[in-house]
Amino acid sequence: MNRIEKVFQNLKQNNEKAFVPYIMAGDGGLDTLAEKITFLEKSGATAIEIGIPFSDPVADGPVIQQAGIRALQAGTTLRGVMAKIAEIRPIVHIPIVFMTYMNPIMAYGIGNFIADASKAGVDGLILPDLPAEEEEIIAPIAERSGIEIIRLVTLTSPIERIQEIAARGKGFLYAVTVNGITGARKGFNEELGKHLEMVKEVSPIPVLAGFGISEPSHVEEMNRHCDGVIVGSKIVDLFESGDLDGIEALIAASKAEKIKL
Amino acid sequence: MTVTYTLPDERGHFGEYGGRYVPETLMQAILELEEEYKKARADKSFQAELQALLKDYVGRETPLYYADNLTKYAGGAKIYLKREDLNHTGAHKINNSLGQALLAARMGKRKIVAETGAGQHGVATATACALLNLECIIFMGEEDIRRQQLNVFRMELLGAKVVGVKSGSATLKDAVNEALRYWVTNVEDTHYILGSVMGPHPFPMIVRDFQSVIGNETKQQYLEKEGKLPDAVVACIGGGSNSMGMFYPFIKDKSVRMVGVEAAGLGTDTEKHAASLTKGSPGVLHGALMYLLQDEHGQIQEAHSISAGLDYPGVGPEHSYLKDSGRAQYESITDEEAMEALKLLCKLEGIIPALESSHAVAYTLKLAPQMKKDEGLVICLSGRGDKDVETVRARLGGEGK
Numbered sequence: 099m100n101r102i103e104k105v106f107q108n109l110k111q112n113n114e115k116a117f118v119p120y121i122m123a124g125d126g127g128l129d130t131l132a133e134k135i136t137f138l139e140k141s142g143a144t145a146i147e148i149g150i151p152f153s154d155p156v157a158d159g160p161v162i163q164q165a166g167i168r169a170l171q172a173g174t175t176l177r178g179v180m181a182k183i184a185e186i187r188p189i190v191h192i193p194i195v196f197m198t199y200m201n202p203i204m205a206y207g208i209g210n211f212i213a214d215a216s217k218a219g220v221d222g223l224i225l226p227d228l229p230a231e232e233e234e235i236i237a238p239i240a241e242r243s244g245i246e247i248i249r250l251v252t253l254t255s256p257i258e259r260i261q262e263i264a265a266r267g268k269g270f271l272y273a274v275t276v277n278g279i280t281g282a283r284k285g286f287n288e289e290l291g292k293h294l295e296m297v298k299e300v301s302p303i304p305v306l307a308g309f310g311i312s313e314p315s316h317v318e319e320m321n322r323h324c325d326g327v328i329v330g331s332k333i334v335d336l337f338e339s340g341d342l343d344g345i346e347a348l349i350a351a352s353k354a355e356k357i358k359l
Numbered sequence: 360m361t362v363t364y365t366l367p368d369e370r371g372h373f374g375e376y377g378g379r380y381v382p383e384t385l386m387q388a389i390l391e392l393e394e395e396y397k398k399a400r401a402d403k404s405f406q407a408e409l410q411a412l413l414k415d416y417v418g419r420e421t422p423l424y425y426a427d428n429l430t431k432y433a434g435g436a437k438i439y440l441k442r443e444d445l446n447h448t449g450a451h452k453i454n455n456s457l458g459q460a461l462l463a464a465r466m467g468k469r470k471i472v473a474e475t476g477a478g479q480h481g482v483a484t485a486t487a488c489a490l491l492n493l494e495c496i497i498f499m500g501e502e503d504i505r506r507q508q509l510n511v512f513r514m515e516l517l518g519a520k521v522v523g524v525k526s527g528s529a530t531l532k533d534a535v536n537e538a539l540r541y542w543v544t545n546v547e548d549t550h551y552i553l554g555s556v557m558g559p560h561p562f563p564m565i566v567r568d569f570q571s572v573i574g575n576e577t578k579q580q581y582l583e584k585e586g587k588l589p590d591a592v593v594a595c596i597g598g599g600s601n602s603m604g605m606f607y608p609f610i611k612d613k614s615v616r617m618v619g620v621e622a623a624g625l626g627t628d629t630e631k632h633a634a635s636l637t638k639g640s641p642g643v644l645h646g647a648l649m650y651l652l653q654d655e656h657g658q659i660q661e662a663h664s665i666s667a668g669l670d671y672p673g674v675g676p677e678h679s680y681l682k683d684s685g686r687a688q689y690e691s692i693t694d695e696e697a698m699e700a701l702k703l704l705c706k707l708e709g710i711i712p713a714l715e716s717s718h719a720v721a722y723t724l725k726l727a728p729q730m731k732k733d734e735g736l737v738i739c740l741s742g743r744g745d746k747d748v749e750t751v752r753a754r755l756g757g758e759g760k
C-alpha cells in the first residue's frame with residue numbers, strides 16, 4: 099500500500115482530518131528543505147506537498163509565483179530537488195507529494211523522472227496543467243511505480259466528471275475551492291460547503307480542499323465538509339516571514355475538530 | 360494521388376503535439392467552446408454573418424498584388440504580396456478576433472479577455488468587441504507597452520481596458536500567462552480570444568480556420584492571375600497564425616513549398632532570438648505541447664525579436680507537427696535583415712510592412728533568386744508598419760533616408 103493510502107487509513111481510524119502544507123523547494127535555498135519538512139511533520143502535517151519551481155506557473159497566484167522566482171534564482175532544479183529528497187527521505191515519515199507543471203518533467207524525461215521519483219521516495223504527483231484528457235502521458239507509468247496522481251476537481255467540473263475523475267485515483271482527491279489561481283482569499287462562495295459535500299459523496303477516496311485557505315477559521319470551516327485541507331500560499335508566506343507560530347496555529351486548527359459521527 | 364489531412368484528431372492532437380494541458384477549472388469552458396464551434400462551423404447563418412463582416416467591415420478580400428519592382432530586384436521567381444496589411448486595423452489578426460467574438464456572443468459570453476504582443480491582436484480584439492458590444496480586457500507585457508504605445512492608446516480609445524504585465528520578460532509569453540490566470544478566475548462569463556494558433560485545443564484549430572481565409576483567397580486569386588498554384592508561400596511566424604492561415608489550404612498541394620520564417624533576433628547562435636522551431640525542443644507551455652525555447656531543466660527562456668509580434672518562445676502545435684513531418688520548411692531572419700527588408704519594400708513598392716511581415720520579405724529575398732523566373736511565390740504581408748515607425752526611427756537614428 100502506498101504511504102498516502104496508509105496515512106489516510108490511520109486518520110480515518112482516529113477520526114482525524116488531514117492537513118497538507120505546501121512549500122516551494124529551493125525558496126530560501128535547497129538546504130532549508132529538510133528543516134522545513136521536519137518542522138511541518140513535527141507540527142502535525144499529514145503529508146507534504148513540495149513545489150518544483152517553473153518559469154510560467156499559470157495556476158499560481160503572486161505568492162507562489164514569487165517563491166518560484168526566488169527558488170529559480172537560487173539555482174533550484176528538479177534534479178537538485180530529487181537528489182535532496184532522496185537524501186532526506188529516511189528522516190521523513192509522512193508522504194511526500196511533488197507539485198509541478200508538465201514541462202520540467204518532460205525536460206527530465208517522463209520515464210526517468212518517474213523512476214528517480216520512485217527511488218527517492220516520492221509518493222504522489224500534483225500536476226495542475228494535466229487534466230484527465232492528457233494524463234495518459236504519465237499516469238499509467240507513475241501508478242505502476244507506486245506514485246499516485248493526485249487529481250484536481252473544481253467548481254466548474256460537472257458532477258459526472260468529478261465522479262469519473264475521483265474513481266481513477268487511490269490517494270486523495272484535490273477539491274479546488276475557488277475559480278482561480280492559488281493565493282489567500284478572505285472568504286469563499288456560500289455554496290462551497292454544499293459543493294464539497296457533493297464531491298465527498300461521489301468520491302471513493304478522501305477529499306481535501308485547497309486554494310485560498312489561509313486562516314485557522316477557514317481550516318475549521320472546510321473540515322466540516324471534507325476530509326482535510328491543503329494550504330499553500332499562506333504557508334509559503336509564513337515561512338518567508340519566519341512566523342512559525344502562525345504555521346503551528348493553522349495545523350492546530352485542523353486538529354480542533356474531530357469528525358462528529 | 361489524393362492526400363488526406365484531417366488534423367487535429369478528436370483529442371486535439373497534431374501527432375504528438377497540441378492537446379489540452381490546462382487547469383481543470385478551464386476544461387468545461389474548453390469542451391463547451393469545442394462543441395459550440397462545431398455547431399457554428401456548420402451553421403450557415405453564422406458563416407454568412409462572418410462573411411458579411413469580413414467583406415464590408417474588414418474590407419476583404421484583400422488584394423494579391425504582383426510586386427514587379429521587388430521581383431526585378433530579387434531576380435528570380437515572381438513575387439506576389441497577399442495584402443493582409445490592408446485589412447481594417449492593419450493586420451491579419453482581425454480575421455480571428457472577429458470570428459471568435461461572434462462565437463463568444465453566440466455562447467452568451469459578453470466578456471472577453473485577450474493577450475497581445477505587438478498590440479495588433481489587442482487592437483483587433485478591442486475593435487471586434489466594440490462592434491459587437493462586448494466588454495474587453497487586454498493583458499500586455501510592460502516591455503511591449505513601451506514598444507507599442509500607440510497601440511495601447513488605440514485599444515483604450517476602442518473601449519478596452521489594457522492591463523500591464525510585469526512578470527518574467529514582460530512580453531507576450533507573460534501576457535498569455537496573465538490572460539490565462541484571468542480566464543481561470545472569470546471563466547463563467549468570459550471568453551478568451553487567443554490571438555494565435557497556440558494554446559489548448561480547440562484554439563489552434565479555431566484560429567487556423569478563421570485565418571484560412573488568407574490561403575483560400577490566395578489560392579483562388581493566384582489561379583486567376585497565373586492559371587496555376589504558386590510554387591511557394593512564405594509567411595512570418597510568431598505564434599504561427601498568419602502562416603497557418605496561408606499554409607492550411609495548401610497542405611494537400613504537395614507542389615507548393617511552404618516556408619515559415621522565425622525571428623532570429625541578434626542571431627540564432629546568440630541567446631537573443633525567437634527561433635523556437637529552429638533552435639527549440641518540444642515541451643508544454645500555455646496549454647499545448649509544442650516547440651519551445653527552454654533550458655535543459657524545462658524552464659522557458661526569454662525570446663527576443665525587434666518585432667514584438669514575433670517575440671514568443673513557442674510555435675503552435677500544428678507548425679511543430681509540420682516541421683517534424685517535413686511538409687513545411689522553417690527558416691529564420693535577424694533583426695538586421697528584417698529592418699533592411701522593411702526599408703527595401705518602402706522604397707521599391709511604396710509599402711511600409713510591419714516588422715513581423717518584414718521577416719517574410721527578407722527571407723524571400725534569399726529564396727526568390729534560387730527559383731526560376733517562370734516560378735512564383737506569395738508572401739503573406741501580415742500587417743502594415745505604422746505601429747513600428749517609432750521603433751524603426753529609433754533604430755535608424757536619423758539615417759535611412
Ligand SMILES: Cc1ncc(COP(=O)(O)O)c(C=O)c1O
Pocket residue numbers: 450451452476477478479480554555556595596597598599600601602667668669713715716741742743
Ligand atoms: C503584423 C503581424 N504579423 C505577424 C504576427 C505574428 O503572429 P502570428 O505568427 O500568429 O501570425 C503579428 C503578431 O502580433 C503581427 O502583428
